[in-house]
Amino acid sequence: MDLLPKSPKEFGSIDYWEKFFQQRGKKAFEWYGTYLELCGLLHKYIKPREKVLVIGCGNSELSEQLYDVGYQDIVNIDISEVVIKQMKERNAGRRPQMSFLKMDMTQMEFPDASFQVVLDKGTLDAVLTDEEEKTLQQVDRMLVEVGRVLQVGGRYLCISLAQAHVLKKAVGHFSREGWMVRVHQVANSQDQLLEAEPRFSLPVFAFIMTKFRPVPGSALQIFELCAQEQGKPVRLESAERLAEAVRERQQYVWLCSQLYRKAGLGNVSLDLCSGDTGEPRYTLHVVDSPTVKPSRDSHFAIFIIPQGRETEWLFGMEEGRKQLAASAGFRRLITVALHRGQQYEGMDSIQAELSARVMELAPAGMPAQQQVPFLSVGGDIGVRTVQHQDCSPLSGDYVIEDVQGDDRRYFRRLIFLSNRNVVQSEARLLKDVSHRAQKKRKKDRKKQRSADTPEDPPAAPGQAIDKSYLCCEHHKAMIAGLALLRNPELLLGLGGGSLPLFVHDHFPKSCIDAVEIDPSMLQVATQWFGFSQSDRMKVHIADGLDYISSLAEEEARPHYDVIMFDVDSKDPTLGMSCPPPAFVAQPFLQKVKSILTPEGVFILNLVCRDLGLKDSVLAGLKAVFPLLYVRRIDGEVNEILFCQPHPERKLAMPELLEMAQALEQTLRKPGKGWDDTYVLSDMLKTVKIV
Numbered sequence: 001m002d003l004l005p006k007s008p009k010e011f012g013s014i015d016y017w018e019k020f021f022q023q024r025g026k027k028a029f030e031w032y033g034t035y036l037e038l039c040g041l042l043h044k045y046i047k048p049r050e051k052v053l054v055i056g057c058g059n060s061e062l063s064e065q066l067y068d069v070g071y072q073d074i075v076n077i078d079i080s081e082v083v084i085k086q087m088k089e090r091n092a093g094r095r096p097q098m099s100f101l102k103m104d105m106t107q108m109e110f111p112d113a114s115f116q117v118v119l120d121k122g123t124l125d126a127v128l129t130d131e132e133e134k135t136l137q138q139v140d141r142m143l144v145e146v147g148r149v150l151q152v153g154g155r156y157l158c159i160s161l162a163q164a165h166v167l168k169k170a171v172g173h174f175s176r177e178g179w180m181v182r183v184h185q186v187a188n189s190q191d192q193l194l195e196a197e198p199r200f201s202l203p204v205f206a207f208i209m210t211k212f213r214p215v216p217g218s219a220l221q222i223f224e225l226c227a228q229e230q231g232k233p234v235r236l237e238s239a240e241r242l243a244e245a246v247r248e249r250q251q252y253v254w255l256c257s258q259l260y261r262k263a264g265l266g267n268v269s270l271d272l273c274s275g276d277t278g279e280p281r282y283t284l285h286v287v288d289s290p291t292v293k294p295s296r297d298s299h300f301a302i303f304i305i306p307q308g309r310e311t312e313w314l315f316g317m318e319e320g321r322k323q324l325a326a327s328a329g330f331r332r333l334i335t336v337a338l339h340r341g342q343q344y345e346g347m348d349s350i351q352a353e354l355s356a357r358v359m360e361l362a363p364a365g366m367p368a369q370q371q372v373p374f375l376s377v378g379g380d381i382g383v384r385t386v387q388h389q390d391c392s393p394l395s396g397d398y399v400i401e402d403v404q405g406d407d408r409r410y411f412r413r414l415i416f417l418s419n420r421n422v423v424q425s426e427a428r429l430l431k432d433v434s435h436r437a438q439k440k441r442k443k444d445r446k447k448q449r450s451a452d453t454p455e456d457p458p459a460a461p462g463q464a465i466d467k468s469y470l471c472c473e474h475h476k477a478m479i480a481g482l483a484l485l486r487n488p489e490l491l492l493g494l495g496g497g498s499l500p501l502f503v504h505d506h507f508p509k510s511c512i513d514a515v516e517i518d519p520s521m522l523q524v525a526t527q528w529f530g531f532s533q534s535d536r537m538k539v540h541i542a543d544g545l546d547y548i549s550s551l552a553e554e555e556a557r558p559h560y561d562v563i564m565f566d567v568d569s570k571d572p573t574l575g576m577s578c579p580p581p582a583f584v585a586q587p588f589l590q591k592v593k594s595i596l597t598p599e600g601v602f603i604l605n606l607v608c609r610d611l612g613l614k615d616s617v618l619a620g621l622k623a624v625f626p627l628l629y630v631r632r633i634d635g636e637v638n639e640i641l642f643c644q645p646h647p648e649r650k651l652a653m654p655e656l657l658e659m660a661q662a663l664e665q666t667l668r669k670p671g672k673g674w675d676d677t678y679v680l681s682d683m684l685k686t687v688k689i690v
Contacts, residue, residue, distance in 0.1 A: 032122050032159045032204045033186065035065035041186055041206055042119075045157055046071065050116040053149065055105040055142075056123030059083050067095050075115075077103040106141035113151040120146075120158040128166050136169070143173045152213045159186070162205040162246050170207050171239045175221045180210040182224040182233060183242060185249055203253040205246065234278050245278075256360045259286060267318050272357060274342065282354070283310075283337040286361060287325040299366040301330040302358055303375045304350060306382025308403025308413075310337040311423050313636065328375065332363045340386060340399060340420075347374065347381055387412070388528060392520035395570075400528045402429065411471060412464070414496045414524060422577075424568070425496025426471035427529050429464050465530035467501050474638040475499045477631045478564060478603050494521050494539060497531030499566060504537045512537040513560075515544045545582055552591035563592055564603045575610030576617070578638075584617050589624040593645050602643040609637060 035042075046052060048070040054063050057076035067074055076099065078084055087100045103109060105123070128139050146156050156174070160166055162183065175181050186204040223242045224233040227249065236242045252270065259268065268286040273279060292298055303324065305315045314320040315335060325333035336354065338344055351374045359372065383404035391397045397417040402410050414425040470476050475498065494500065494516035503510055516522055519541050525531035533539055540547060544567060551557055567579040574581065582588060584604070592602055602625060608614040618641075622628055625643035632639050 032161070035062050038062070038121075038159065038186065039065075039069075041184060042066065042157070045155060045206075045208055046117050046119070049073070051075075051114070052117045052119055053077070053110070053115040054119045054121075055146070056120060056126065057083075057087065057100070059086055060121060062119075062121060063098060064091065064095060067098050072097045074098050076100045077105060077108070079104055106138060106145060108145050108149055110149045112148055113154075114149045116151055116154045118146050118150055118154070118156045120156070122159060124158050124170065125160050125163070125166055128169060131165050139169060140173070143170070147174075147177060147179075147211065150211050152211055154211050156207070156209040156211075158207040158209070160205055160207060161202045162207075162250070163202070164243065164247070167207075167243055167246060168239075170209070171223070171242060174209040175223070175239055178212050178214055178218065178220070180212060180222040180224070181239075181242070182208040182210070182226060183246055184208060184226040202250050232276060234276070236278075259361055260364050272354075279341065280339050281342050282339065284358070284361070285321055285335045285337075287321045287333045287335065288363075289322070289325045289331055289333070292326070292329060292331045298330055299370070300332050300362050301328060301334075301373045301375055302351075302354065303328065303333055303335045304347065304381060305335055305337045306377050306380065306404075307338050307340075307344075307384035308382055308401070308411075309377070309405075311421055316421055332361075334358055334361060338381060338384075340384060340401065340415075344381055347376065350374075350381065383410075390520070392518055394518040395520065398424075398520075398524070400524065412496075412528065414529075418570070419577075423472075425498060425525075425529065427496060427498050428466040428469040428471060430466050467505060467530055470498060470502055472498070473633045473636060474566075474605050474640055475502070477633060477638075477640040478566070478605065479503070494525055494531075495566070496521075496529035497525035498529065499564070500537060501529075501531055504534065510536060514539045515542055515547045517541070517543050545588065548588070548591050548595065552594045557595055559597045560595055560600060561597050562601050562603060563596060564605075566605045575613050576606075576608040578605055578607035584620055586620050586623060589621065593624055596645060598646060600645070602641075602645075604641040604643065606639045606641055607637050608639075 032038075046066075050071075051073045052066075052071060052075070054074060054076045057063060057078050058080075063074050063076050072095075076087065078087075078100075079102070081102050084100050084102045091098055091100070124139070124142070127135070127142060129135060150156065158170065160170075167183070171181050171183075184206045186206060221239075223236045223239060225236060225242060225245050226233040234245075236245060255268065255270065270284050271280040272282040272284065274281045310316055312320070314324055315337070321333075321335055324335070336350075336358075338350075344350055354374075355372070362372070383402075385402045386399055387402055388400040389397070395416055395418075399415050399417060400412065401415065402412050404410055409431070410429040412427050412429060413423050416422070416424050470479065478499065479502065494514050497514075500512050500514045504512055514537065516539055522531075522539055522541065544565075548563075565579050565583055567583060569577050569580040571580070596602060604621075606614070606617065608617065618628070618630075621641065621643055625645055627644040627646070629642035630639055631642070
């Protein structure tokens with residue numbers, strides 16, 4: 001028996017509903033959930049002694065079940081004479097105080113302020129099928145009548161799928177009337193989506209519109225969202241932000257249903273936000289490993305990434321997460337990154353907070369009641385201490401934080417919050433400082449449970465840095481290139497200052513000009529990363545493009561043995577995050593070439609995921625610098641390019657290795673602080689001549 005209308009417009013037709021209930025018979029039809037699925041929300045917003053009007057009651061059992069648990073002052077109306085007759089017959093003897101009336105909800109016959117609650121389960125959705133003028137006028141009459149029959153302080157409780165045009169109309173109408181608007185997600189809607197034959201493709205929401213007494217001249221509007229039955233409502237600043245938040249929850253439930261039905265959807269990630277502030281609290285990545293053999297214990301696991309380690313390749317890159325999932329041996333692994341600025345008490349509290357939510361992302365076929373393991377590195381959530389936060393007019397919001405590495409050593413990082421998963425600069429803290437910070441943390445743990453709350457620096461900021469250690473692999477590769485020359489001199493891009501500091505301290509004959517566009521970064525490098533200028537190292541606050549152009553135009557232009565570019569791009573849409581495209585344009589590269597010595601080397605840190613764009617950059621570099629060496633870094637997108645202007649001066653690989661080994665011996669002399677992890681000859685073995 002086909003009860004569906006030929007078009008959505010028929011939902012507003014009396015003839016359609018008369019035919020529907022004649023064919024349906026006495027069997028109840030429940031829109032958007034049964035009483036058991038909705039009772040928690042209904043009991044929250046309706047008191048047993050309140051007078052309730054149910055509009056568009058149909059033959060739902062909802063009113064009957066509310067009556068049976070104590071809500072006995074209920075009036076039901078519907079436009080269908082057939083269904084009203086059925087409901088009267090069904091309830092005449094069993095529920096004598098409940099009434100059923102044939103009535104048009106756009107022209108109700110009740111006096112003003114007759115009810116404390118108007119309950120609507122799917123009726124607004126059925127009427128508001130489109131945004132044509134005739135439909136909108138009918139809905140306006142309906143909502144005006146709802147407002148008329150409600151007392152001040154009364155509530156219009158509408159169960160809806162909250163489709164965009166429905167939400168816009170309802171929220172817009174009642175907010176203009178000065179009512180408080182709250183949207184509450186129905187808790188059990190997720191279970192409906194995971195049924196073998198789901199009833200809806202969207203989650204179910206309740207609109208709770210509370211009637212306030214009109215205040216002349218007041219423009220106050222209140223918008224709230226409540227994501228859980230017992231959760232605390234979150235106040236939102238506008239109707240647009242409320243609609244956006246509802247849409248996010250609809251997308252989440254749809255995603256959960258897709259993940260339940262099939263694996264291998266690709267790179268799926270989502271943010272879980274704090275119920276109190278709405279700020280991102282956890283970032284989840286769903287990683288499926290279809291090659292893992294299914295067993296009772298291999299279905300599903302959660303991996304908590306220790307704080308401060310989310311930028312590592314294993315956790316921060318898609319390929320790394322795939323490797324992690326395969327080695328863990330689970331069909332589906334969800335990695336969880338913890339956000340800075342949030343408080344976490346420990347692994348147990350995180351597990352308690354996430355258990356219900358992550359189960360919504362479980363794959364099909366997982367045995368019921370199975371325990372889902374929570375995994376981590378070393379069984380804890382890591383250490384992250386925010387030392388300083390600020391905003392630069394050029395670089396935007398940034399943070400200085402100390403994190404604990406996998407060897408229990410501490411590292412200081414500069415992070416631009418516009419790209420929070422990329423470490424802009426990093427330096428290792430001295431061992432005794434790390435030890436004291438760890439002892440202090442243990443001592444204060446009872447007083448301060450959060451691993452993410454700012455505390456006093458473990459030592460004077462500029463004196464805590466191990467200046468002999470390079471953390472960034474691409475910096476090590478750039479240093480390896482110095483085997484090709486004698487006295488390095490020019491660097492574009494200061495950041496935390498680790499690279500120019502290292503060159504200054506280990507190459508005593510070098511004279512360094514560092515160019516940095518953002519004066520805030522010089523302050524950061526000086527205060528937090530131990531950077532200082534000297535007679536041999538000067539910082540110029542300037543745009544690198546302008547600085548090099550001005551040098552190239554000088555009649556007595558300087559000539560550098562090396563020019564290094566380590567400059568990030570602020571435009572994430574380009575497919576090349578380092579350097580900005582203007583720095584590899586051929587006219588500008590000609591200017592770079594003009595200030596190099598004949599034996600000089602131009603060293604460029606290239607980060608480019610767009611293969612076509614990378615080929616274009618390499619072709620442009622080759623046109624200006626005929627001799628080009630490429631050093632690729634395992635596990636990173638970075639590639640270090642060594643460019644020389646004169647191909648006749650090309651060095652054979654044995655000569656490069658010999659020079660690199662000589663450089664290593666020089667750097668390992670007593671007092672140099674050279675770390676044995678830098679093996680320049682090994683690095684240069686991986687250099688490819690393009």
